[in-house]
Amino acid sequence: MNFGSLCRVYARGKACVKTFRQQEDGAILILALLFFVLIVMISGIAVDMVRFESERARMQGTADRAVLAATAMRENSGGLTPEEIVQAYFDAEGMGDFVRGRIEVTESSGTRTVRVTPEARMPTIFMRLAGVRELDMKLVSAASEGLAEVQVEIVMVLDVSGSMINDEWGNPMEDPRIDDLHAAATEFVKEMLEDNETGRVAITFVPYSTEVIMPPGTLTYFTNLSDPPSGDMTNAFCIDFDTWDSVTNSLHTPMTRRNCVLASNSDILITDMPIVPYVHTVSKATEIIESLWGNWGTSIDLGLRTGAMFFDPTLRPVIDHLIDNNQVSGMFRDRPLEWNAPQSYRALVLMTDGANCCFFDNDPARRKPDRKTQDADTVSVCNALKAQNVVIYAVAFEAPQPGIDLMEACASSPGHFFNSSGAQLVAAFKNIATHIQTGALRLTQ
Secondary structure (H helix, E strand, O other): OOHHHHHHHHHHHHHHHHHHHHOOOOHHHHHHHHHHHHHHHHHHHHHHHHHHHHHHHHHHHHHHHHHHHHHOOOOOOOOOOHHHHHHHHHHHOOOHHHHOOOEEEEEEOOEEEEEEOOEEEEEOOOHHHHOOOEEEEEOOEEEEEEOOOOEEEEEEEEEOOHHHOEOOOOOEOOOOHHHHHHHHHHHHHHHHHOOOOOOOEEEEEEEEOOOOEOOOOOHHHOOOEEOOOOOOOOOOOEEEEOOOOOOOOHHHOOEEEEOOOOHHHOOOOOOOOEOEEEEOOHHHHHHHHHOOOOOOOOOHHHHHHHHHHHHOHHHHHHHHHHHHOOOOOHHHOOOOOOOOOOOEEEEEEEEEOOOOOOOOOOOOOOOOOOHHHHHHHHHHHHHHHHHOOOEEEEEEEOOOHHHHHHHHHHOOOHHHEEEEOOOHHHHHHHHHHHHHHHHOOEEOO
């Protein structure tokens, strides 16, 4: 190649390079690639953070459940120490190594405190591209319980309508539902009232059907009580209510007397089942439970509203009357507790095997125009109790759908609602006892 040819080649190459440098085609592709890489990194960081938060929440939940279970001072741990209980919870979640050696238990003056400080490291997937290979999780959870510190008030509103002993045609059942209620309620009181000499836990029994019978001699303390519309005062010591959206000021709330149907003046095989407040021993509680039988229809609203009164501190003159007549222990002289009393826990157990029932127009037991009204009033009472921080456990026992729906609406949460049949009722009441014991504990951190 001569010198002239070489110069031409060089000139063309230089022109090509210049042209290439001046071309902008494809520049957006490079920018798009850069943005794509950034988007992948940012999305990857988000994925890692979601993974981290999910694992952190799972570890925190495990820690909270573990310390609550380990703090319980009742003998329901199967012989395990508090440390072993906490470790078992974490082992079950595949997190055993995270808490090993990080469990502290202190017991002093009847109080137990359990504290755990689990730690873990989560390997990252995408954040390692930015140089972050692991994320540290360091948590703290603690709980305390002293058997003498938290006062627990429980009201059991129990359905004793005729369907608890008879089938839908009114014939006696071979295995009546009332037997299942006896067994379930007995297990419940054994769980709650064992070693309860100090009365830390008190249970009020409210049997209900079409009527609720108040304790003897207590209606004279109510200041806004009207006579029956008929004017007939025979056995007029059952009550009904004019308002349903409040559970305070019960001693002065508008009420109307109703005529109770009693075993003493009836040819029907029934038993008188008045409300029995503030029971604190297993023996007394089981005696009451065994006396429950079935009669008449179902007024859930009435049973619930009457039971709600026994959380209201304005009812103290009624309790004092029962104490003075040796029907309630003197240790409950200042009960019910104030609504906002510290170190207190209130729970209501509402159970039915049916649905609100208004009977026929000419039936003397007819109280309201229809079931819809009764259901609405029932929910109003439940909402009023929840507003006062009363925890409601609602149990539908082989109930029809309207009863199931009502119990579900009344429960404090889906976890406080139980839909049971047969022997499952015992398990439901045992679960409620465990819930109450756990709920009475206080997470301190």
